Amino acid sequence: MSPAADSAASKRQAELLKQEGNAFFKKDRISAAIDAYTGAIALCPKVAVYWTNRALCYKRRNEWVRAEEDCRTAIQLDSHSVKAHYMLGLALLNKDELAEGIKELEKSLELGRGAHPASYMVEEIWQELSKAKYIEWENLSSERVRQLHKLKEACKEALRNYNSLDNPPAYVPEEQLNELEEVFRNARKSDIPTEVQPAFDTAYFRALTGLI
Template identity: 40%
Template sequence: MEQALRMKEKGNECFAKQKYASAIDYYTEAICLQSNVAAFYTNRALCYIYLEKWVPAQTDCRRAIEIDGSNAKAHYLLGKSLCQDHEYDASIDAYEKAQSVLDGHPSQQKASSFAQDVLAGLRLAKKLKWQAAHDAQRRRHNQVMSLFQTIVDQSRTHELKCLPDVDTALVHSNHDTVLAHMMELLEMHVRLLHIVPMCLEFCIAFAIAGRGCRRATVMWKRRHIGPWFRWTAVRA
């Protein structure tokens, strides 16, 4: 065990110098010597995260959780790597498990900023999940608009070319009316996409430091951030 701890300390020294690949080698040596210590896996997972190697990081976090299910750091790092890997549902679940572990240790939660890191990660995962769903809906909406426009144009062309004694003005009027009505319905759907979801109803804290101001926290309610979301969605 002593040799494994020495390898861990060397890994920590490399990590402090941002030599993540070397740190991984030392943590791996520690794991080979003592494979049932969760901290060795979480330390190596953090190095993988800095190197943007999400899958190995997830593997190490899950191994650490197998060893110690109450390891909040392992759940947190798992959530972080899953979020970066666009696995938002699994990421949210991991962050919530980290919160649950911290809730069981109130003194540890209050004494450390780690709980705030977990909460920030959870909020980010929920935001990115909503944004991904919103983007997918926007793409589907655009596809529907394009398809319906094509169908209406084809119908218009068919009637103008194939029907004898057709009233050209009436054909254009009918198709324009149908197209305008459908576009109105689709635009109503777009407005619904901009509604702030329930997961973002909680207050959002913005830490402000700069321009000579003392550090402060400003809380924004849903009614205040709703217009901002709609504005950013229009700009996107």
């Protein structure tokens, strides 16, 4: 058999294995699906979809390290793979690498909106991205609260030092303390959203993603 014929036979066999893997996955036979996709990869390692399909199996089993490895390989083979960027983003979020995870989810959303803007996957990506962004906002908000508290204590200390020139040490007039508390209370309020948009509001989602 010639090399070309052998290559064609390998491609056909790899596709058959992929189809078997898909069938196993639909039946929730994840181990069998992984074996089938692994066989396809062994025959044709440069086909990105085989890697993303196996990564999806690892995602189903919460084996995020393996899912990340397969997604990175898939992206090397096809940098426009929506699924690879999406699952890589989820894997990174699972490792608490929030910034990098959000970056990958944003990339997958960008690619998905360009290729299939009305697909279910674009909405799924947006929902995961929304949750990640909210966690990021919460983390930043908590840090700002800590910084405001430190600043408030520093301001109190400055008031004590100022007032100690004419008053007993550590004495701060109540009026000044109340004014200071009001300033920082307003600062905290400004960091709280007045309205939380429902995560699954279809009209809102479509407006943000440019869907019709």
